[in-house]
Amino acid sequence: MAFDAVVVGGGIVGCTSAFYLARKGLNVALVEKAEIGGGTTSNSFAWVNATAKVFNEAYHRLNASGHQMYCDLMVEFGEDNLGAQPMGALGVVRRSDTGGYAAAQEQARLLSEYGYPYAWVGVQELRTMEPHIAFPDDAEAIFSMSDPYLDAPTFARFMADQVRTLGGTVLEQCAATELQATDEGVVTGLVTEQGTLETPHVLVTSGPDTPEVLSTLTGYDGFAARFPMRRVPGLLVTTPSTAPHRLVRSVVYMSGSEEFHVQTEAGGGLRLGADDIDGKIAEDQSKQNLREAAIDLLRRTKRIIPGFVGESCIDACRLGVGIRPYPEDGMSLVGPLPGSTGLHVIATHSGVSLAPILGSLMAEAITSGEL
Structure with missing residues (x-):
């Protein structure tokens, strides 16, 4: 199976990222080791806001952009479908x-x-x-x-359904086990419990498990020990x-x-x-x-x-x-992993508020090649 991009992690950030990648016209696979919308997503207070994030203006505006994108999605798809209560x-x-x-x-x-x-x-x-x-x-x-409250698992499942509607593939009960890459660090595929997925782009959105997932995929134990989260x-x-x-x-x-x-x-x-x-x-x-x-x-x-x-x-x-997941500096960790081509990560607190903006920015970066 060949895909333009594979997203590892079926929480709210991963599902939303996969949606925006698919909306860009990419053939996307979303890989989740358990069920879509589980893990941290199913145990989140899920208050969509930038209200409480005022002491760093750039971070406030990033959250405010996420908030606005939820408003736009409510208009497009309907509050009930998204699990949103304004x-x-x-x-x-x-x-x-x-x-x-x-x-x-x-x-x-x-x-x-x-x-x-x-x-x-x-x-x-x-x-x-x-x-x-x-x-x-x-x-x-x-x-x-x-500021709305969001039923985050409902939203994640809806985003996954949209990925399917746009021609993508959603694989549940499917852990990712190994990253395939050339000697120069160029990503060529992802090995999973349900087979190998050929792809030039792998996006890891595994929430609090991100360091361990990166270690498993790359074989480099340092991610688990020293990832700043x-x-x-x-x-x-x-x-x-x-x-x-x-x-x-x-x-x-x-x-x-x-x-x-x-x-x-x-x-x-x-x-x-x-x-x-x-x-x-x-x-x-x-x-x-x-x-x-x-x-x-x-x-x-x-x-x-x-x-x-x-x-x-x-x-x-x-x-x-x-x-x-709390990055050490309180900000979001987003972008390509140094030393590789095609391996990307999103790790952040406030994943519910930030999922649409970070997912759309990552989709734009991957499709444009401007990382």
Whole structure:
């Protein structure tokens, strides 16, 4: 089998990259060792935004471009097909939190400077927008009205279906095992569990497994040992449906001592997480520790949303640990691998927000030859 390009990794970044390559007219193969839309993609909070990425203007604008491309895709294909819920996001802060409040004001100033849509709202507006949440009297928030929540696995599967529609091939349960290249480092093919794929371009989009995948494909152990990326676990708790109530209407980030983030996922339940909870599971992801961390999160949610059932629903909750890829400098790692011709990589945090822009830029680079 011969292809113009092969993408290794069927998460949201890989599926979206394969889509844009196929849309450019390339004959594309998408290779996934398990199922499309699994792994980190299936355990992502999936808030599409540039709101929280303001302190590096170039990185903010990259995320804003990804955000805009989602808007364009919604117009083209429809929100339901993409798994998109354009609900907006609230970054809540208290005036009594002096440091946090000052940081939020600076964030708002930069959003204004960059031209990103938002509004500053007070506690009365918050209580009207989110009537189930018990906001303290000194709460205020940045409201990013255009930020959607994305059902990332649904989006990834839709992109994979589009690859098929455009004439490409999607191979699931198919691990990539070896890169074929000339002595000069020119890529000629990829060996997989389902056969050898002849191709001049291999794009690795394997998320947190990128260093190990590169080591396996190239036979160079240094990728696994020295690739500049950390693996950071995050716990997400998804509750049963809260119907007939919709306890949370926006993506909500609460700061301060009760820090947590919450949204209503596609099935009607709450999807919950918190940075400090992630810290508690960083070194211990045993079943017992995950359960205790989840109970802590459910209790916190009950304090903030009085109508929520609390920890009594723990046995009906889904506990998911997403291993997030964090490049060491906080930026995205995108482009050709040094010393090779035709081997490319995308490794990034915020893969949900960045998938369309990074995938389209990589497709343009590969098709134009301007890498």
